[in-house]
Every structure is written in structure tokens, then in C-alpha cells.
Amino acid sequence: xxxxxxxxxxxxxxxxxxxxxxxxxxxxxxxxxxxxxxxxxxxxxxxxxxxxxxxxxxxxxxxxxxxxxxxxxxxxxxxxxxxxxxxxxxxxxxxxxxxxxxxxxxxxxxxxxxxxxxxxxxxxxxxxxxxxxxxxxxxxxxxxxxxxxxxxxxxxxxxxxxxxxxxxxxxxxxxxxxxxxxxxxxxxxxxxxxxxxxxxxxxxxxxxxxxxxxxxxxxxxxxxxxxxxxxxxxxxxxxxxxxxxxxxxxxxxxxxxxxxxxxxxxxxxxxxxxxxxxxxxxxxxxxxxxxxxxxxxxxxxxxxxx
Numbered sequence: 001x002x003x004x005x006x007x008x009x010x011x012x013x014x015x016x017x018x019x020x021x022x023x024x025x026x027x028x029x030x031x032x033x034x035x036x037x038x039x040x041x042x043x044x045x046x047x048x049x050x051x052x053x054x055x056x057x058x059x060x061x062x063x064x065x066x067x068x069x070x071x072x073x074x075x076x077x078x079x080x081x082x083x084x085x086x087x088x089x090x091x092x093x094x095x096x097x098x099x100x101x102x103x104x105x106x107x108x109x110x111x112x113x114x115x116x117x118x119x120x121x122x123x124x125x126x127x128x129x130x131x132x133x134x135x136x137x138x139x140x141x142x143x144x145x146x147x148x149x150x151x152x153x154x155x156x157x158x159x160x161x162x163x164x165x166x167x168x169x170x171x172x173x174x175x176x177x178x179x180x181x182x183x184x185x186x187x188x189x190x191x192x193x194x195x196x197x198x199x200x201x202x203x204x205x206x207x208x209x210x211x212x213x214x215x216x217x218x219x220x221x222x223x224x225x226x227x228x229x230x231x232x233x234x235x236x237x238x239x240x241x242x243x244x245x246x247x248x249x250x251x252x253x254x255x256x257x258x259x260x261x262x263x264x265x266x267x268x269x270x271x272x273x274x275x276x277x278x279x280x281x282x283x284x285x286x287x288x289x290x291x292x293x294x295x296x297x298x299x300x301x302x303x304x305x306x
Contacts, residue, residue: 017264025097029056073191
């Protein structure tokens, strides 16, 4: 596990709210937050990014243990628990896709100021979504079996666009993400398909559920089911599954910031209440934060060794 600390510039007034821990999804790494980190830093937020064991740019770093091929979902949850312990102050947790699923399991035994699930796997598991994808992309099954590699599911830019991005995403963005994807653990993948599902009745923290309008992996009903499990309504933003990298990423960031600011004021999100930063009909339309000046260069990150 690699934890990096991203500090805001000293010239930016400190924003209210807890630090933010960003947790990536399957096949991804901390690089997937490259838009979010400077955006939040420029608004005064203290940000941490984690690379779960075996992911990102440090697959063989100390603390990554057995690597992604053998990791279980419980290992990823343990990575998050260790990261929170090192941060000290309980952070707001923001998880994308599998990262959102990891957060849900973590919250069975922990409390956080607020958890934001971005295009997250639903608490009932990802089996239905995976079967839908395999039906649409049956040609990838022989590659996966032959190479025993989950990365083979996403090795073409065409598949990457259909599953992860939207029709409006620049091809350069799709290609860059496709090149940076890594392998994913089959045991952890199976855990998300029914072997280790979160018990939502044990979650006591406020949860915000954000869906992508053009998500090629999780359907609208998946997102609604996730929101219903936590007694809230889904918030919708434009773009594909990788909403933090897609063209409307700032609208997703704005919803996250609204949730963090509400948590700072002791106003956890509840069904029927619009988050600061949301637009009409609970979409992720821009707020005052989105109209600020162009961000400057982000401050360098300090890596905290495992």
C-alpha cells in the first residue's frame, strides 16, 4: 500500500472539512485522481491518495505483499484501514468503482465523516454487471481464460471507451487511460461477486452515492439500488464510468466537495436534500466552486512509506 499526501498551497485559505482520502478502482491506481488532486488542493483541501497493494506505479513496493494476483478484498480493506490510521484525523472517504465497494466493507467496522461512492459496485455485488459486460464483449473471454488475466477484458481502446468513458471523451484521454491500466486480483474480483459482500445494516456513516449517466459497467438500476441500501437518493453527473477522468470530471469533483463541506458543518446528506454543488433534479451541475479561477500548478505530493 502506498499513501501519498497532497498539501494545498500556503496561499490558499484553509477550507473547512476533514482531509480527503481518494481510493481508486479495479485496474486503476492513484494516477486516476490526477484531475481531482490539484482541483481540491486549489480549494484548500488536504488530500491523500492511496495505491492499493499491487496497483498503480508501485506494484512491487514494500507493503504490496503478494501483489494483485493473490490479494483479497479484505486485504484492500486493510490497506484503507492502515491509511486512515496514518492520516490520524478521520478523513472523508471517496471511492471509485471497486474502491467504493472497499469503502462499504470498511464501514462495517469503522465510522467516517462522510463516504462518497463514485460509480461504485453495489452492495449486492458486481455479478450482474459483469455478466452484462461479458455478453456484450464475448470475444474477450478466450483472452481472459488463455492468459488468466482480468486485464485482458480492457486491452482495446474501443472496449475501454464503451465501458469506462462516454462518446464525448477525447480519444487521447481514452488511450492514455488504457495504457495505464494494470492487472487486477482474481480473488478480490470474485469477492465482489458474492464471496464477500458488505453488510449495509452495520454502516453508521453518511453515504453519498454518485452515478455516471453514461456508465458502461454499472446500470442506472445498480446505482439506484446502492443509494436505496443507504437510505439516500443517487446523484447523477454526466460522463462515463471513469467520471473522474471524463470531460465532466469537475462536476463530479464538485459533488464530492459539497458532501465534504456538509460533513464539516455537521449536516450529513439525507434523502431529498440537495448537496452543495448539485444542480436541479439532483444532477451534478456546477456551484460556486466550479466558477473559480483556473487552478495553478499543484503542490508536490509527499509519499508516506508503508
